Amino acid sequence: MAKDKKPPPTNDGPAWEQLRRLFQVGSPEFVEVLRQRVSATTLAAFAETWYTDTRVEARRLLFAYLERPFNAPRHEPLVKRLFKFADNAGDDAVMARFLVGLDRLVRRKRGTATRWDPRTRSHETVEVIYTPPDTTLSRDDRAYAGAWFTQNREKFTKGRFLFSVPTRQYLRRRAWRYFRRLGKKHPDRYVPAVCTALKFYTDADVPDALALLDNWGLVHVLFHHSPALESRPTGWFVSPTGTIQQLQPEPMYRQLWLRSPEPIFDLLVNAKCRPVCLWAAKMLRQHFPQRIAQxxxxxxxxxxxxxxxxxxxxxxxxxxxxxxxxxxxxxxxxxxxxxxxxxxxxxxxxxVARAVKPDQVSFTDAVRLAMQRPVPLARLGMAFLQGKKPATTAEVQSIFALREAQADPLRADLVKWATTVLAERSDFSPQWVLEFLDGRHEDVRDIGWEWLQSDSRARDDVGVWQRMLESPYDNIRLRLVGILEDRAKERDGLAKFSMEHVRFLWATVLLNITRGSRAKPFVVRQIMDRVATHPDEAGELLPIIAVALRSCRGPEFRAGLSGVASFVERNPTRRPLVEAVFPELSWN
The missing domain is CATH 1.25.40 (Serine Threonine Protein Phosphatase 5, Tetratricopeptide repeat)
Incomplete structure (x- = not known):
């Protein structure tokens, strides 16, 4: 016994009455609510009411509906009847939207297939272009009943469209046939009508060459007579003797396009699809070069x-x-x-470099350009800065921003220019050097160090060295160890430095597990020399030496062990302190 079939859902009732009220008031919500309706019978009856409504609001809603994808389930009768009404009425604006919308319904793919070659008597793999078969929305009303469809509507309709593939191909041919006949019977209307359609195509419609050929009407309008292409009922194909790169403007009804450059110029400026813009640009260059010159x-x-x-x-x-x-x-x-x-x-x-003189650009604007990430901008900014000098305090401060110049290839040159300009100022401050020594980029710190070594005003400033002892950067700390090694050889060489900062430097170098292996023995010797001359600081300095003694690296271990032994020999009263700090050492 056959099971009773569940009757198809209907959109009649309160929901449909609400939809009609939205339509009467011209609410923008109408289109989205209409797309949710899945009753083909009710929608089909509504088509004539909608199309024959002469109100501006009804027309606006019709345009909005046709500009949406044709993937609202069970809207086949509504779409087809609207199409027939517009076709019979000679409605260029509505048919333009149908041309674009129907072009979007067929998207072929490239694949491979195995074929038997009777000449070689073997199978061969060849590339084929095919239309996926699973892209048609079901026409069974029962498929859209229940909560599952409502909750998964977007997933269900993604990649699927109204009508079967052959019907879609037929409808887009019918849409183009309207414009082909329009060009013959009403030539004055043809160019404005197809220009309306061309402005609705977008780059999303032509992501690649195959997608371009899938736009049946678009290719007819732009390349109908191109020898590189051939048309078949299932779509456009590249001819055996042509390539897609050979495409040149070969429009249908060329003589109508050549009447005036203005429609083509309008497409160039306002079209949203790159192939359309390229076509318009080539048409203007070939036939209306004077229009571009204007x-x-x-x-x-x-x-x-x-x-x-x-x-x-x-x-x-x-x-x-x-x-x-x-x-x-x-x-x-x-x-x-x-x-x-x-x-x-x-x-x-x-x-810009040819048209603008450097003296026309303010100092601040030149610095701002030099700070940009794109190298051409930074190079232009650097060219404007050449020969300029900061005249105000604000301009001096803006120079320090070059430490953060984003164009890596030019940052070193910009910083060198900055140090040169700052060094020449009469109000030079040694603290300016620290701005570069504290930069977060290593190349900036390297140039800052070169400036420090070459400028005696900064090199002999105690405040600069005191600040440098607090540097968080390895390449600065390790260089400071070498400087301290040289200063330690002088009489009272370290006296000018704060011992608190010196101890901080020693500790950070010895605790660095990734860098500084060459500098650590010097640090150990400097600490032991300090302990030898200031035994009262042993309690603070010996724990730092403990790091070296417990290190697995030979030079640091030998230097630390030798220093501790010498200290105990010279200061036997400090032996309990040493034994407390180094319990692992045994003494004979």
């Missing part, structure tokens, strides 16, 4: 920072040819180069 300087500068990469390239080409760039305010140039595409910065910065 673009104003201000508009070209705006194109430089446009999100449209084709406009960026056109602007660069035009600006490199024309004159008058000197009249562009410096502030505008600075704003443009900080917003431009990274791959265009070299050419833009070259234009």
């Amino acid at each position: 673009v104003s300087l201000d508009q070209l500068l705006d194109w430089l920072v446009s999100e449209n990469a084709v406009l960026n390239d056109l602007a660069i080409e035009a600006l490199e040819r024309i004159g008058g760039l000197e009249a562009v305010p410096v502030e505008k140039w600075l704003k443009l180069i900080e917003s431009a595409r990274p791959d265009l910065l070299d050419r833009i910065c070259e234009m």
Whole structure:
């Protein structure tokens, strides 16, 4: 006995009445609520009511619905009836949206297949282009009943569309047929109508060459007569003798496009799809070069920072040819180069360097440019800084920001320039050197150390050395050990340094487990020399030596052991202290 079938769900009732109220008031929520309805019968009856409603709000909602993907379950009758109404009414605006929406319904893939070659009598693997078969939404109303579909709607509809694949291919051919007939019967309407459609394509519609060919109507509009392509009922293919790189503008009804450059120029500026923009740019170069030449300087500068990469390239080409760039305010140039595409910065910065004189750029702006991460910007900033001198306290302080210059290849040169400029100032402060010795980049600290060694005003300043003893950086601490070794040979060589800071330096070097192996024996000797001359500090210094004695490294162990033995021999009364600090040592 057959099971009773569950009756299909219906959208009649309070929910449908609420939807109709949203429609009457023109609420933006209407489209999303409508897409949730899954009753094909009710939706089909609503199609005529919607299309024949002449209100502006109804038209706006219709456009919004058609600009959404055709993947709302059981909307086949609604979509098909709206399509027929628009086709019969000669509705260019609605058919433009259908052309784009139906183009998006077929997306082929590349794969491989094994075929038998009768000539070689063997199987061979060949590349094939196919349309995935599992991309059609179910037309069974019962599939959308229950809570599961409501909770997993997005997952269920992802990658699936209305209509079977053959029906989708037929509908997109029908959509293009409308515009093909429009060009024959109403040529004045053709270009405006297809331009409306072309503006709805986006880069997401053409992520690769195969996806470009999957847009049946788009390719007809732009490349209908291209010898590199051939059309079949299932889609566009590259011809046996052509390649996708050979595509050039070969539009349907070329003579209609050549009537005026303005529609093409409008596509160049406003289209959201890169192939459309490239097509428009090539058409203008081939047939209307004077139209590009009429673009104003201000508009070209705006194109430089446009999100449209084709406009960026056109602007660069035009600006490199024309004159008058000197009249562009410096502030505008600075704003443009900080917003431009990274791959265009070299050419833009070259234009700026030719058009802007260094004395037109303020000291602060030049430093700000030099601080940028892109090398062309930093190089331009460094060129503007050459020959400049800081005139105010604020400008002097801005120089220290170059320690954090983000362009790694230029940071060392920028810091060297900064140290040279600062060293020449009459109000030089030795503390300025510390700003570079405390920099977080090693190359900055290296240049700061060179400055310290070459400038006696900083080298002989006690305050600088006292601050350096607190440095957290290994390359500075290890160099300081060598300096202390030299100073220790002088009479009262270490007297000028705070012993608290010196002890801190000794401890940090000995406790460093990754670096400083060459400096540690010198530190041990310096500590033991200090203990020998100041036995009262043994309680503070001997624990530091204990680190060396317990080290597994031979030089440190021998240096520490020798120093401790000599200390006990000279100060026998300190032996209990030594035994407490080094309980592992035995004494004969």
